[in-house]
Amino acid sequence: MAALAVGEKRVAAEIVQAMARHLNCLNDENKITRKKALESIRKETLDQKLSSLVLQEVFTILLKPLLKCLSDPMEKCRETAIQMISDFIRNTPEPQESLPYFIATVAQRLGSQDIVEPAEELRLALVEVLTLTVEVCGKRLAPYLEDMVRILQRTIVDPFPDVKKESCKCAANYAKCIPEHFHMAADSLIKPLMQTISHQHSKVRVSVIQATGTVMQYGNGKSMDDVLSHLAQRLFDNSPQVRLAVTNVVGVWLLDLRDRYSYFHKLIPLLLSSFSDEIPEIRLLAGSYWKKIGCQWQQENEEDLKDKLDFLTLPPPHYPTSERTFLPLSQWTF
Numbered sequence: 001m002a003a004l005a006v007g008e009k010r011v012a013a014e015i016v017q018a019m020a021r022h023l024n025c026l027n028d029e030n031k032i033t034r035k036k037a038l039e040s041i042r043k044e045t046l047d048q049k050l051s052s053l054v055l056q057e058v059f060t061i062l063l064k065p066l067l068k069c070l071s072d073p074m075e076k077c078r079e080t081a082i083q084m085i086s087d088f089i090r091n092t093p094e095p096q097e098s099l100p101y102f103i104a105t106v107a108q109r110l111g112s113q114d115i116v117e118p119a120e121e122l123r124l125a126l127v128e129v130l131t132l133t134v135e136v137c138g139k140r141l142a143p144y145l146e147d148m149v150r151i152l153q154r155t156i157v158d159p160f161p162d163v164k165k166e167s168c169k170c171a172a173n174y175a176k177c178i179p180e181h182f183h184m185a186a187d188s189l190i191k192p193l194m195q196t197i198s199h200q201h202s203k204v205r206v207s208v209i210q211a212t213g214t215v216m217q218y219g220n221g222k223s224m225d226d227v228l229s230h231l232a233q234r235l236f237d238n239s240p241q242v243r244l245a246v247t248n249v250v251g252v253w254l255l256d257l258r259d260r261y262s263y264f265h266k267l268i269p270l271l272l273s274s275f276s277d278e279i280p281e282i283r284l285l286a287g288s289y290w291k292k293i294g295c296q297w298q299q300e301n302e303e304d305l306k307d308k309l310d311f312l313t314l315p316p317p318h319y320p321t322s323e324r325t326f327l328p329l330s331q332w333t334f
Helices: 007-027 031-044 052-069 075-091 095-110 119-157 163-179 189-195 202-217 225-235 242-254 258-276 282-298 302-310 328-331
Strands: none
Touching: 007 031, 031 075, 031 119, 031 163, 052 075, 052 095, 075 095, 075 119, 095 119, 119 163, 119 189, 163 189, 163 202, 189 202, 189 225, 189 302, 202 225, 202 242, 202 258, 225 242, 242 282, 258 282, 282 302
């Protein structure tokens, strides 16, 4: 932890001393007393114009009492505690100091087989704090892979749609933060994602498809066949935004997926399906990806294709309309 100046140490010590009574009140049997204690703690810390280093020092003292408040019988106390933890994580220079206790507590509240946190809005707030933690802590979350995946496995299938969507966002961001570790656990998230991909809300389906794209991008590819069957069904979805999301995911995979050549014969038919979509935007997107993928493959296989490229004149039958023919992809359409 960064060293505090003498003046900052004095300020931090005074704040901690002033909060002693309020911290004791957090254990009071009266729920109103506990609620007022939390409000007073906030007023004397986060609501003051304190330096980030002083806040860090104060957060170190407050973390465990605030985490204990997450199991308070009064919903308002739990809500206030969650908001305070979120604000401390957002405004302190070393939020990773809180990870050992914070992740363990969230795993207990959200990662159990049965729902421990009864309020859906508070489950959403906790997942939002988790997303924030991924954003500010990044690679420092790598040691908590098992707990993070256990939490997301449960929250992706949460009954509350907004929790599902936020969990998909969190999963995708987490995969990007720790790519060298995430592949070991990526498959564990595929089952809950596929359970949610046909949810009645189209925005949830879009979030699931986007998260699946990122999870598979940083995974090991073992679940590809199962995922592709679900994505193929979503190409017939009533929502254009869902079909657009599928087209985007398939296009990105064809460009960036590891061992993508191994999956071309399975992915290209999905992209070709978007050429006949009733929405012009989707058809244009598919055409754009088609050209990018063709250009990339030509560049990557230029030596092997040199003779064929020199003598290529006409596109093959039924080749999608495009500004020019890209030989490598045209070979897959025969």
